Structure formats: structure tokens, C-alpha cells
Amino acid sequence: MKEQWIERIIEQAKDKYARTGVRLTTKRKRILKILLVSDIPLSAYEIADSYNNAFGESIPEMTVYRILNFFEQEHLSHKLSSTNKYVPCSHHSNSCTCEAPQFLICGKCQTAEEISISKAVMGELEKVALKAGYSLDESQLELKGLCNKCIGSEE
Ligand SMILES: [Zn+2]
Numbered sequence: 001m002k003e004q005w006i007e008r009i010i011e012q013a014k015d016k017y018a019r020t021g022v023r024l025t026t027k028r029k030r031i032l033k034i035l036l037v038s039d040i041p042l043s044a045y046e047i048a049d050s051y052n053n054a055f056g057e058s059i060p061e062m063t064v065y066r067i068l069n070f071f072e073q074e075h076l077s078h079k080l081s082s083t084n085k086y087v088p089c090s091h092h093s094n095s096c097t098c099e100a101p102q103f104l105i106c107g108k109c110q111t112a113e114e115i116s117i118s119k120a121v122m123g124e125l126e127k128v129a130l131k132a133g134y135s136l137d138e139s140q141l142e143l144k145g146l147c148n149k150c151i152g153s154e155e
């Protein structure tokens with residue numbers, strides 16, 4: 001099930017790039033897959049590690065960073081600045097509009113859920129900031145808490 005879903009996302013990305021002339025190289029495809037398969041956000045180091053394990057080939061961390069930057073530009077993945085880890089964009093579509101993605105991050109199992117906060121709420125935040133003499137240059141939000149699964153497993 002998940003495998004099919006991953007293949008579909010990769011096919012979509014391939015289609016998109018076929019039109020724009022950008023190549024979804026083997027390395028890019030593999031790293032996208034690693035991000036999609038993982039249940040938790042991964043650091044560049046962890047991605048390089050999984051790459052070695054999964055494909056029996058080593059990949060320099062610099063290359064991983066370059067590819068992650070490309071993904072970021074293309075809205076295929078996001079970087080969580082609070083943890084320096086990467087997650088695939090949950091929109092996976094050609095029409096991703098997540099210029100300012102927001103995340104819920106579980107402090108226990110580390111899963112990150114991409115959510116959409118309404119423009120009105122984001123506008124309100126900006127207004128409050130402006131009033132305080134602050135101009136926001138990045139409105140990615142990372143909210144920490146506990147996910148339902150972890151709340152359930154709490155004694
Ligand atoms: Zn996104």
C-alpha cells in the first residue's frame with residue numbers, strides 16, 4: 001500500500017520534471033524514496049546512512065545536502081529548523097502551495113505532521129509581530145507536543 005503510494009509520488013515528480021527539463025536522477029529518486037519511507041524526519045547524515053544500507057553505495061553528505069536543497073526549492077521536502085531534519089512535503093502535488101509550511105512535531109516519537117494553518121491565523125501572527133516592531137522573514141511554524149499514539153501509551 002505504502003509502496004504504491006511512494007511509486008505514485010515519484011511518478012508524479014518524474015512527470016513534472018519531464019515537462020520542465022529537470023532530471024529526477026537516480027540519486028534524487030532514491031533520496032526522495034528514503035524520505036517517503038521513513039516515519040520520522042531524517043537528518044542528512046541519517047539519509048546518507050540509509051542510502052548506504054538500502055543501495056549498497058555510499059553517498060557524500062554534501063551530495064545529500066545539494067539534493068535536499070533541490071527538493072526544498074521544488075517543494076518536494078521541507079527542512080525542520082528546530083531539529084535540522086527533513087520531511088517529504090505532504091502535498092506531493094504539482095500545485096504545492098506551502099510557502100510557509102507548519103508542522104506538529106511529537107516530542108516522543110519524533111513524527112512530524114505537516115498541517116495547514118489558515119491564512120487568517122497566519123495574518124494575525126504577522127500583525128502581532130508587526131505591532132511588536134518585528135517583521136517575520138520566515139513563517140514556517142514548528143509546534144511541539146505529543147501525538148495521539150504517544151498520549152495513548154503514556155502511563
Ligand atoms: Zn509542504
Ligand SMILES: [Zn+2]
Pocket residue numbers: 106107108109110111146147148149150151
Ligand atoms: Zn508520538
